[in-house]
Amino acid sequence: QVQLVQSETEVKKPGASVRVSCRASGYTFTGYYMHWVRQAPGQGLEWVGWINPNNVATYYAQKFQGRVTLTRDTSISTAYMDLSSLTSDDTAVYYCARESTANYFGLDVWGQGTTVTVSS
Amino acid sequence: DLEMTQSPLSLLVTPGEPASISCRSSQSLLHSSGYNFLDWYLQKPGKSPQLLIYLASNRASGVPDRFSGSGSGTDFTLKISRVEAEDVGVYYCMQPLQIPPYSFGQGTKLEIK
DSSP: OOEEEEOOOEEEOTTOOEEEEEEEESSOGGGEEEEEEEEOTTOOOEEEEEEOTTTOOEEEOGGGTTTEEEEEEGGGTEEEEEEOSOOGGGOEEEEEEEEESSSOOOSOEEOOOEEEEEOO | OOOEEEEOSEEEEOTTSOEEEEEEESSOOBOTTSOBOOEEEEEOTTSOEEEEEETTTEEOTTOOTTEEEEEETTEEEEEESSOOGGGOEEEEEEEOSSOSSOEEOOOEEEEEO
């Protein structure tokens, strides 16, 4: 079945970087954008950016420009989000979600989420 | 950035009764294709968000037909014809048209009486 499986919880110190992975299965990895969305504790959803795994085009929210890098490894159908210069404000659950590159059907499959805690 | 405003921010509903959530965008979400680029997502407690409605009025696969979406341009509505206990959670609208960024509403928390 179609699923996105994310990496485990991360605890980082301020100033560090974190990498979160999202492994896709059950569909053609290069046929779907991979989005990253985060949710701070008790807050709403915030879009981080997306990557087109087919051509590595990326789109980032301006808020994260210069701190976030989205990459992918098509050989293992996995997308990555690297976030640098972490502060306590980056403490959140990070989700990956897919969107068809052909026709728009919404963000129809989501990962289980990865908790990133930034604390000294 | 385009702003999405939901109302109300919370709902307390008796099972079997209807519920309605409004989402207003600061710019039109009507594309030249004729489609309105507005989605609805539900985040159940402790879970990842799940897609309910895409392109304003299309139910996602597996979504019960008690959920419906309507609206055009800047004003959209999600309706639940008869609320069930499993519908509790936070509902978000999202626009994927004026990017970056994709924008979410603040969320509407639905609780059962």
